[in-house]
Amino acid sequence: MNKNLTMTVIATLLITACKASDDPADSSKDVATASISAEYTALQTTKRLVMAAEFKQGDKPLTLANTDTVTASAHGKDFTFKKLGSKSQPVYNAQEDTDDDTSSVTFTLTRSALSSEHISAVNMPSGFDISAPSGDSTISPNDGKVLLVWSNNGFLSNRLVINYAYRCSLGSSTVASTAREVTADDGNHEIDLATIFQGQNFNRCDDFDIAIQRERRGTLSSDFRSGSITGVQLRTVTNIRLTNIR
Numbered sequence: 001m002n003k004n005l006t007m008t009v010i011a012t013l014l015i016t017a018c019k020a021s022d023d024p025a026d027s028s029k030d031v032a033t034a035s036i037s038a039e040y041t042a043l044q045t046t047k048r049l050v051m052a053a054e055f056k057q058g059d060k061p062l063t064l065a066n067t068d069t070v071t072a073s074a075h076g077k078d079f080t081f082k083k084l085g086s087k088s089q090p091v092y093n094a095q096e097d098t099d100d101d102t103s104s105v106t107f108t109l110t111r112s113a114l115s116s117e118h119i120s121a122v123n124m125p126s127g128f129d130i131s132a133p134s135g136d137s138t139i140s141p142n143d144g145k146v147l148l149v150w151s152n153n154g155f156l157s158n159r160l161v162i163n164y165a166y167r168c169s170l171g172s173s174t175v176a177s178t179a180r181e182v183t184a185d186d187g188n189h190e191i192d193l194a195t196i197f198q199g200q201n202f203n204r205c206d207d208f209d210i211a212i213q214r215e216r217r218g219t220l221s222s223d224f225r226s227g228s229i230t231g232v233q234l235r236t237v238t239n240i241r242l243t244n245i246r
Contacts, residue, residue, distance in 0.1 A: 036225055038118075040107045040228070040229040047098075067113040120221045129150065161181070163178065165208075201245075209236065
């Protein structure tokens with residue numbers, strides 16, 4: 001389940017929620033920068049840096065015109081984005097395989113027809129490690145609680161989100177689901193399984209995965225109407241087996 005959880009978290013972070021539509025996105029060609037909302041995300045795992053951009057006018061997604069390009073700078077390199085997503089919800093993406101933490105990421109929207117550049121930047125939150133529980137381990141929770149511990153607590157962090165994915169047994173049935181919590185970035189959190197499982201009395205979980213995302217907001221170009229730029233450090237611990245859950 002570990003790959004599924006990681007990809008789910010990444011997809012959630014890099015694709016903002018919007019109303020489903022079969023209509024193609026409008027072009028940015030005739031839209032003033034002051035009418036555009038921009039959403040930038042830079043996400044760092046232990047193996048990869050992923051950068052994404054989305055643009056809207058009001059609630060309507062925008063496709064960048066040929067005269068508009070989005071790029072990023074990180075690790076002393078420049079990245080040109082590729083268009084992904086659907087026709088109705090385009091997402092612009094660039095990534096690099098790296099195990100080095102990124103200190104900062106700068107996004108630039110260049111509008112050659114208007115001879116303008118719009119620069120946004122974020123200082124990434126500090127990288128960290130999850131020290132407990134260990135992956136590929138078996139745990140008998142104490143009073144239905146599991147202690148989660150991570151390093152570098154609170155450093156350059158605005159928010160910490162914990163994501164869970166599990167496959168657990170309830171009698172002869174197996175239930176697979178997900179959950180998430182927002183908590184203080186203070187280095188430890190007591191996981192209340194009754195809360196995560198929404199009151200279901202599982203007797204064991206053959207797969208219990210955890211992903212922590214540490215977030216920090218950056219400075220979005222004031223030329224945009226609205227939006228945000230967020231740096232995220234993502235770490236996972238996977239293949240935990242829970243037995244004798246009480």
